[in-house]
Amino acid sequence: MRRSSLSVVLALGLIAPMSAENWPNWRGPASTGVSKESGLPVRWSDSENIAWKAPIKGLGISSPVVWGDSVFVTSQVGSGVARSGPRLVQNEDAAGAGERALGGEATGVTRGTASTAFVVSAFDRGSGRKLWEYETAAEGTLPEVHEKHNLATPSPVTDGQRVYVWFGTGQILALDMSGKLVWKRNLTEYGPFNINWGHGSSPVLHKDMVVLLCYTGGPASYILALNSADGTNKWKADRQNAMSYSTPFVVEVAGATELIVNSGEGVSGHSLSNGELLWYINETNRFPIPVATQQDGIIFLSRGYRSGPYMAIRPGGKGNVEASHVVWKVPTGAPYISSIVQYDGLIYMIGDVGVATVVDAKTGQRVWQERIGGVYSASPIAGDGKVYFFSENGETIVLSAGRAPDILSRNKLNARVLGSPAISGGRMFIRSDNTLFAIGK
Numbered sequence: 001m002r003r004s005s006l007s008v009v010l011a012l013g014l015i016a017p018m019s020a021e022n023w024p025n026w027r028g029p030a031s032t033g034v035s036k037e038s039g040l041p042v043r044w045s046d047s048e049n050i051a052w053k054a055p056i057k058g059l060g061i062s063s064p065v066v067w068g069d070s071v072f073v074t075s076q077v078g079s080g081v082a083r084s085g086p087r088l089v090q091n092e093d094a095a096g097a098g099e100r101a102l103g104g105e106a107t108g109v110t111r112g113t114a115s116t117a118f119v120v121s122a123f124d125r126g127s128g129r130k131l132w133e134y135e136t137a138a139e140g141t142l143p144e145v146h147e148k149h150n151l152a153t154p155s156p157v158t159d160g161q162r163v164y165v166w167f168g169t170g171q172i173l174a175l176d177m178s179g180k181l182v183w184k185r186n187l188t189e190y191g192p193f194n195i196n197w198g199h200g201s202s203p204v205l206h207k208d209m210v211v212l213l214c215y216t217g218g219p220a221s222y223i224l225a226l227n228s229a230d231g232t233n234k235w236k237a238d239r240q241n242a243m244s245y246s247t248p249f250v251v252e253v254a255g256a257t258e259l260i261v262n263s264g265e266g267v268s269g270h271s272l273s274n275g276e277l278l279w280y281i282n283e284t285n286r287f288p289i290p291v292a293t294q295q296d297g298i299i300f301l302s303r304g305y306r307s308g309p310y311m312a313i314r315p316g317g318k319g320n321v322e323a324s325h326v327v328w329k330v331p332t333g334a335p336y337i338s339s340i341v342q343y344d345g346l347i348y349m350i351g352d353v354g355v356a357t358v359v360d361a362k363t364g365q366r367v368w369q370e371r372i373g374g375v376y377s378a379s380p381i382a383g384d385g386k387v388y389f390f391s392e393n394g395e396t397i398v399l400s401a402g403r404a405p406d407i408l409s410r411n412k413l414n415a416r417v418l419g420s421p422a423i424s425g426g427r428m429f430i431r432s433d434n435t436l437f438a439i440g441k
Contacts, residue, residue, distance in 0.1 A: 020125070020425030026063035026155035026202055028381070028423070031249060032293045033341040035383030035423040041440045042386070042398055043409045051427055051438040052128030057119050057135075059103055059433045060152035061377075062202075066424040067158045070131060070177065071123045071438075073431055074165050076152035077135070078116030084108045085146040085197055086287070088336060088352035088375050097353070098375045098393035101147040103433055104416055108147075116142060118152060118167050120175060125425060128438060132179035138169050139186055145198030148377075148418065154202040155419070157210075159228065164210050168199035172212065174231060183231035187212070190236075191220030200245040200289065206257070206272060209234055211250075215263055217243035223259070223275045237275025249292040251299060253316040260299055260315070262288045267301060269315055279317035281326065283309070290339040291379070298327060300342050300361065302334035302349065310334040310349070312364060328364035333357060335376065343382035343401055350376045350389045356397075356405070370405050372397055377418040390417050394432070413437065 020037075027033050041049055058075035065072050084107060089097045094107045101107050116138040122131040138151065145151060151168030158164065162182055166172045170193030174182040187193050195216040204211040210226045221242040225234040243264040250272065251258050257272040264287075268280040285303050292301040302310035312327035333351075334340070340349045346367060347359045354374040358367045374391030381388050382401060386408065389397040394413040400406040415432035422429040427440035 023066040023422040025157040033381045039426045040384040053437045054128040061418040063155040063419040064429045076150045081144045082147045143194040157205045202247045215242040215244035245289045260292045279321045281322045337377045339379040379420045
């Protein structure tokens with residue numbers, strides 16, 4: 001009898017689903033780009049190790065997020081208004097190097113106005129079956145965007161009760177887990193919601209608060225915190241003429257909670273209870289895009305733009321902390337768009353045109369640097385002893401994490417990838433302009 005019972009237990013163990021980690025926002029469970037899961041995929045292609053792939057209605061570059069058995073992603077139907085702008089590839093054929101406009105068009109193409117709507121799609125994590133789809137019309141005059149993205153660039157965030165989605169028109173919505181509208185707002189109530197090259201900041205969720213960085217570069221620039229249950233204001237902190245494409249980062253400091261912001265003025269820490277400016281480092285930046293991360297109470301941040309600085313900062317300061325709280329700083333070498341990832345004491349970053357750099361997180365000293373090729377906008381992710389770099393042309397470089405360069409594989413999908421993937425249940429969810437791929441067994 002004991003032998004029979006043991007056989008049943010073992011059989012059930014073999015068919016039981018793998019425990020899946022939620023990936024509730026574009027930087028993962030701790031907003032650091034690091035997964036605690038094991039057995040993550042190493043090799044795949046269009047015909048190998050694809051669990052499923054599903055078409056996405058419309059186009060977009062927002063990252064997928066995962067909660068339980070559902071994967072959520074946003075997109076835009078209709079072209080809107082786009083124009084040619086700054087490119088990562090300089091002094092050569094951008095399209096030939098792998099840098100192309102949204103939808104695979106050649107760079108330099110300007111799309112015209114069309115009937116536009118925003119879509120939120122939910123897929124079954126196991127099978128890729130579409131669970132539901134919510135569509136809402138774009139409101140007001142559509143802001144112009146860079147040709148490489150559209151107004152569905154901010155990634156969704158979820159707390160398991162609701163999915164919160166934000167679009168480049170200023171519209172923000174909360175849907176329940178079955179796709180029904182709970183509440184909505186349009187932030188044009190505070191003035192024009194229009195930033196040069198298009199809005200890119202994603203919402204941040206902390207406890208019962210949805211935080212939105214609305215640094216559009218004009219007089220109506222602010223940080224807004226909403227009640228996650230009904231969308232009403234908790235607080236609003238004005239900061240005239242501030243500009244940022246980045247997503248703020250929440251860090252706990254000695255019992256208090258700070259919101260770290262990368263903006264055109266510099267780096268700043270704000271109280272999460274009311275948005276008050278607590279500390280700052282003044283440093284002008286034309287296009288602040290990367291997002292901060294942290295480990296053991298130290299903030300790591302690259303500033304963005306072309307070969308910009310990266311640094312380590314101790315939070316908890318007051319006023320100008322450049323001389324008191326900067327642990328180390330390297331003046332050049334960071335990526336334009338993608339954020340850095342800190343994994344097991346090392347910082348990994350991938351440059352705009354394929355130069356991988358690894359530095360020691362304690363000192364900022366370079367450990368190794370190599371050119372691996374490609375054009376990169378997506379931020380790297382790490383886990384299971386591996387680091388993943390995602391090129392715009394659909395190639396993923398898988399590195400063995402450590403102090404020596406060791407490329408485990410190069411995996412090519414016939415897809416354009418600008419959003420950072422999600423990890424859950426041993427699978428990696430990669431979003432192209434119009435397709436969601438589940439990579440793994």
